[in-house]
Amino acid sequence: MSHMSEPVHGPAHGYADTPGLLGDDGVAAGLLRRIDRGLSAGVEIVAGLLVLAEIVVLLAGVAARYVFHTPLVWSDELASILFLWLSMLGAVVALRRGEHMRMTGLVTRVGPGTRGVLECLAITAPVAFLAMVLYHAADYAIEEQFITTPALEVSNAWRAAALPAGIALMLAAALFRLLRVGRPRSVALAALLTAVVVGAFWLAGPVLKPLGQVNLVIFFVGLVAANVFAGVPIAFSFGLSTFAYLALTTTTPMLVMVGRLDEGMSHLILLAVPLFVFLGLLIEMTGMARAMIQFLASLLGHVRGGLSYVLIGAMYLVSGISGSKVADMAAIAPVLFPEMKKRGAPPGDLVALLSATGAQTETIPPSIVLITIGSVTGVSIAALFTGGMLPGVVLGVCLCFVVWLRYRNENLSHVERTAPREIGRLALVALPALLLPFVIRAAVVEGVATATEVSTIGIAYSTLAGLLVYRQFDWRRLKPMLVETASLTGAIIFIIGCATAMAWGLTQSGFSSDLARFMAGIPGGAYGFLAISIVAFIILGSVLEGIPAIVLFGPLLFPIARAAGVHEVHYAMVVIFAMGIGLFAPPFGVGYYGACAISKVHPDEGLKHIWGYVAALLVGLVVVAAIPWISTGFLH
Incomplete structure (x- = not known):
């Protein structure tokens, strides 16, 4: 079972490795290969050690409080500082391995030439986002140096510096990955396409500003959908769209977006x-x-x-x-x-x-x-x-x-x-x-x-x-397991950060109050609201995966559910199952392809068998939605 320590590859994860520019035998290519490997090994070791440090710090906190009755007042704060560094370095590892969540339903269905360009675009688009946000992340870390943490009494810049450091390392990892897996022609076309799209939006800024709410459709529907279907990792699709919307149509300083990114990644509960x-x-x-x-x-x-x-x-x-x-x-x-x-x-x-x-x-x-x-x-x-x-x-x-x-x-x-x-x-x-x-x-x-x-x-x-x-x-497996943990954590938490920034952008635009009014007006009361939610989250789960969909729409819809008379825990169960069905059902469900990769079974073999199980899940979901007691019966 050693494959658990390696990235899960398949239609859902990763990029198809093709001989890239680093495959040459030249002196320059050899030097770049060594730098790439050295940087990767260094980041993986630090990220793995941070996972270990988190375990030790939190376990020490539990032991001190429960066994010795002398709580460590600084343990949560130290864990929080280390966690932001772990998340950012984990995101670097995930980017280098091609493990950031992405939808490849379209990418796998096009010809080899187009696919090569789309695979490179899935790296050049994140490069564009990281390059644009790096300065603002550094500025944010400098601003944070004036805040002192309450327990450890150190400058908050020690924690906030994880953002510019992680973004800079992700930028390096993405560029090296481009050199490693992209053919020169595909890389050039993807880079040109990215530059043209970024330039076109920048030039269109004065035209877009007066459009008001129409910009929500352009950026949060059009641009997000174009990126997601082109195979750009979901976190970067959210980040690019939010950055473009705030930079081109509002007067919001980009420091605020970095602050929201930090806030999303810093919940200690995560x-x-x-x-x-x-x-x-x-x-x-x-x-x-x-x-x-x-x-x-x-x-x-x-x-x-x-x-x-x-x-x-x-x-x-x-x-x-x-x-x-x-x-x-x-x-x-x-x-x-x-x-x-x-x-x-x-x-x-x-x-x-x-x-x-x-x-x-x-x-x-x-x-x-x-x-x-x-x-x-x-x-x-x-x-x-x-x-x-x-x-x-x-x-x-x-x-x-x-x-x-x-x-x-x-x-x-x-x-x-x-x-x-x-x-x-x-x-x-x-x-x-x-x-x-x-x-x-x-x-x-x-x-x-x-x-x-x-x-x-x-x-x-x-x-x-x-x-x-x-x-x-097996002590030898500890290091790969720690690195695997860091990579998956980075991929998940970076999505939550970008989705939090995007949700904040949507809230500031007034979209959330419009959505609330629309959802509140749905006929059928609580059950009408649940029915619409089920359909919406099955679709969202298949396109965005569960966690980004929840971060994006949870804060908007849970208050409406409360107002409609739906218990929060009941609503959570219905929403999670709806997203789960979307996530694990083909053709778009990423989870289905993950199951195929782990089982070493071709996705086509499962297609004729899965629909009976999906029907069973839908029946179960309707039962859970119709009978709130199933979710709330054991609550005090």
């Missing part, structure tokens, strides 16, 4: 993202995930479609630990798929079910989407964690029904039933792994740790279980 991602990789590496799945397989392996039920159950259990869909799928697929294929299950059906369970388990705590909703809307994360358990079961039952229909005539004559003694042995082996979700939830409920800190308890528990119980702890 620290849970890297910690839970790392925890997911850790339970896979220590063998805990495998132990859990083997126990479930021993219980249900002799039932028709039994291993498909195990897949649904395992995704539910593992999602409750890792919080990362990529980590979940990568922990489960290699354990179950070989045996399922041996029993005659078509690979296309396996990848379709894996993708569907990705959507089904989006609300299982500690889901990163739940944490994001809590951070941008102010809804209690403890309430979201409590409310997310039962809706996942409802969708799981719907998926089980489709499995039962498909496998009810499966031939199991060659499958032996596991002996009770063996089931007991596997249960004993799996017990530490099965207890982990309960340890995590108990720590939050009992007030031992916050939703952000609790993952460090999970990490300590998993490390001890790996070393002492499972005797499976």
